[in-house]
Amino acid sequence: MKKIIILLGPPGAGKGTVGEKLSKLLNFPLISTGDLLRENVKEKTELGIKAKEYMEKGELVPDNIVFSVLFERIKNDDCKYGFILDGFPRNINQAENLNKLLEDGKTKVIYLKADDDFLIRRLSNRRICEKCGAIYHLINLPPKVEGICDKCGGKLIQRDDDKEEVVRNRLKVYHNLTSPLLNYYGNKGILFQVDATKKLEEIVSEIIKIEKNNG
Ligand code: AP5
Numbered sequence: 001m002k003k004i005i006i007l008l009g010p011p012g013a014g015k016g017t018v019g020e021k022l023s024k025l026l027n028f029p030l031i032s033t034g035d036l037l038r039e040n041v042k043e044k045t046e047l048g049i050k051a052k053e054y055m056e057k058g059e060l061v062p063d064n065i066v067f068s069v070l071f072e073r074i075k076n077d078d079c080k081y082g083f084i085l086d087g088f089p090r091n092i093n094q095a096e097n098l099n100k101l102l103e104d105g106k107t108k109v110i111y112l113k114a115d116d117d118f119l120i121r122r123l124s125n126r127r128i129c130e131k132c133g134a135i136y137h138l139i140n141l142p143p144k145v146e147g148i149c150d151k152c153g154g155k156l157i158q159r160d161d162d163k164e165e166v167v168r169n170r171l172k173v174y175h176n177l178t179s180p181l182l183n184y185y186g187n188k189g190i191l192f193q194v195d196a197t198k199k200l201e202e203i204v205s206e207i208i209k210i211e212k213n214n215g
Contacts, residue, residue, distance in 0.1 A: 002105040003028070003082035005211065006089070008181060009112030011170040012119040012126070013196040014203065015086040016135050018112065021204045022084055026211065029078045032086040035133055036069040037061060058161055058169035060177060063093055071101070091177045095184055109185040110207055112196035116171050123167050127156040141200070 005022065007015040016032055023030035037055060040048030047069060051061045060066075070088055073079075082105070089095040114122075125138040131154030136143050143149060147156050161170065185191040192210045194203055 004105045004107040005084045006109040007086045010174045012123040013112035019084050019086040028082045028084050030084045033088040058166040109191045111193045114196040123162050129154040130157045
């Protein structure tokens with residue numbers, strides 16, 4: 001049976017950072033709809049051009065665009081035993097469509113919890129590699145050489161949507177459209193809450209325990 005881990009949480013909660021570690025430890029691919037969309041924006045594909053106008057305002061990209069990038073990706077062979085989702089689903093319609101697709105899968109949802117003020121502060125110090133997308137934090141998880149990616153030598157930049165006014169809108173969108181998923185998955189008995197303000201190693205080991213101990 002396929003295993004699916006959904007990382008659910010507000011912007012900056014650490015879905016990408018935690019997901020990367022889990023992916024290595026559990027040997028499942030990490031699939032981030034944000035990264036898939038950013039690749040399309042960078043390549044100026046038809047979908048990317050449409051997605052860009054929503055992403056730069058911090059709005060959700062229309063479901064049909066997100067479905068086409070995601071469903072194409074999870075058809076790949078590396079997803080046949082399971083995968084980790086970062087940033088999907090983000091509304092009830094996306095969750096319902098995912099259910100249909102994964103009828104034979106075993107899903108666990110990890111809710112990375114943190115409050116808005118903490119997240120706004122955290123995101124102001126995030127930097128990403130413009131080449132490979134690796135995630136850094138100027139204070140907590142800095143690169144070895146300032147401004148340069150440890151993994152590929154690419155240049156570190158600030159994401160366009162990490163400007164404070166856009167972050168505030170992303171948080172608003174999260175509270176309106178994504179947070180109802182907490183009840184949705186809570187009612188199904190598959191939601192597990194983790195404190196996203198803890199040290200990365202603690203968060204990861206908590207999730208590994210949840211993964212091993214809860215069927
Ligand atoms: P997306 O890329 O998914 O952004 P997000 O959900 O807003 O999440 P972030 O990537 O900002 O944060 P994160 O939780 O991954 O945190 P990170 O690990 O980087 O989406 C971007 C846009 O794409 C959306 O606004 C929307 O337009 C569109 N989109 C994407 N998916 C969509 C969908 N399904 N439907 C519709 N539209 C969609 O960590 C943050 C910082 O904290 C980093 O600097 C990191 O180094 C640091 N950090 C993380 N964890 C720790 C820790 N434990 N200790 C210390 N520092 C830490």
